[in-house]
Amino acid sequence: MSSARRAAVAIVVVATTALLAACAPDPPGGVVGLVIDSCDPGNDTGSGIVVAPGLALTSAHVLAGAQGITVLHGSRSLAGEIVAFDPEMDLAYVAFEGRAARSLTIDSDHVDAGDTGTAWVVRDREVVPVPVTVRRRVTIRTEDIYIQGETLRPGFELDADIRAGDSGAAVVVDGRVAGVIWARSNRFENRAYAMDAVRAAGLVDEQLRTGELGPDVDIARCH
Structure with a gap:
């Protein structure tokens, strides 16, 4: 590869990196x-x-x-x-x-199917934005965290690349905390679930x- 071509490739890489950084959401301070x-x-x-x-x-x-x-x-x-x-x-x-x-405000009333937002997770001490799309509001029949009693948990079904260790991450839509990540799907790739931060918080x-x-x-x- 010629020196001129290498320089052109380097410029494209730098420009692309800068564009991605500019498009990434800023992490909330909290x-x-x-x-x-x-x-x-x-x-x-x-x-x-x-x-x-x-x-x-x-x-x-x-x-x-x-x-x-x-x-x-x-x-x-x-x-x-x-x-x-x-x-x-x-x-x-x-x-x-x-x-x-x-701090961020808790509010889920504005969230509807098709809305997009960010799950803010901490991985290896680094704040990582995970893009989310709300598939639908759900009320999931599940068990309590001790797997000893059945409960109905209001929340959201999401398209999101949630990994082990991401539980508790806030799902932020339009600058407000709408949900809290609690599980990823065992059946579908990039499918996750969040509790409704208002309706589940009684x-x-x-x-x-x-x-x-x-x-x-x-x-x-x-x-």
Whole structure:
């Protein structure tokens, strides 16, 4: 390849990279990673989103049986504590100390089939945007996180490349947190499911208001 042609190829590569970077959405400042000292050997991981100063929304099964929680926010590692936990809807809140991050509003009323957005996941301490398309609203008949009771979980069926360890990631549509990732499909490639961050949040919102988890919630129980 001639020097001129190599230079032309290099220019195209640089221009394409710049274009992709310009098109990629900016990550919300409140995206956090979670590292859980769990019942199993090693650590479990997940993601979350700051919805108020010092408060992150995530998936309950990520936190089940946690003996310690580390919240990864940027370059910082902060101690976290479960302050709300619903094993049926698979939602939870983690409180942590640190400088206030930009929080996002929770709102799912505007979401409809065909809408596009981003699932913000943390992989190896890096914030990764995963494009999502809402296939439809769903109410899924499933089991609680302990697989001991049946529940109806309101949420969304998504087209998204969700991987193991991405649970708890916020699904952001039009700048608002509409859902929380809880599972990927075992039958269909690039198919995933998210809890509705509004319609599934009755218990965790009540726990936040009262400051009590309630006698029936055992956060030390492994799933």
